[in-house]
Amino acid sequence: MKGAERIEIDRRYCKGCLLCQYVCKYEVFEPGQERSALDYLMPRPAKLENCRVCLLCQTHCPDMALVVVAGKNLTAESAKNAEKNDSNSKIAHKKIVTL
Ligand code: SF4
Ligand code: SF4
Secondary structure (H helix, E strand, O other): OEOEEEEEEOOOOOOOOOHHHHHOOOOOOEEEEEEOOOOOEEEEOOOHHHOOOOOHHHHHOOOOOEEEEEOOOEOHHHHHHHHHHHHHHHHHHHHHHHO
């Protein structure tokens, strides 16, 4: 199964809570050394090859600071998950914007 091409963490918003690391079942993240704009230590997607593009990390990030970019050879099941979670995340975004 092919996973993510990359995982982007927006250093403007990351608060270093490591919730993304906590929810990931595939141990993709580890605590990193780079600091965010808010001066928190950010996680590092150290084992990107383990990623299954379930998007749990992306949907659980309280600051919407994390985006999983799917690889080209994504399987149908992962693509479905990605699409579903992406639309959930867009709905969540919309709700926050319209609050
Ligand atoms: S869940 Fe979001 S805010 Fe928390 S460490 Fe991960 S990327 Fe940063
Ligand atoms: S998409 Fe899923 S497998 Fe990939 S890093 Fe996030 S939680 Fe882990």
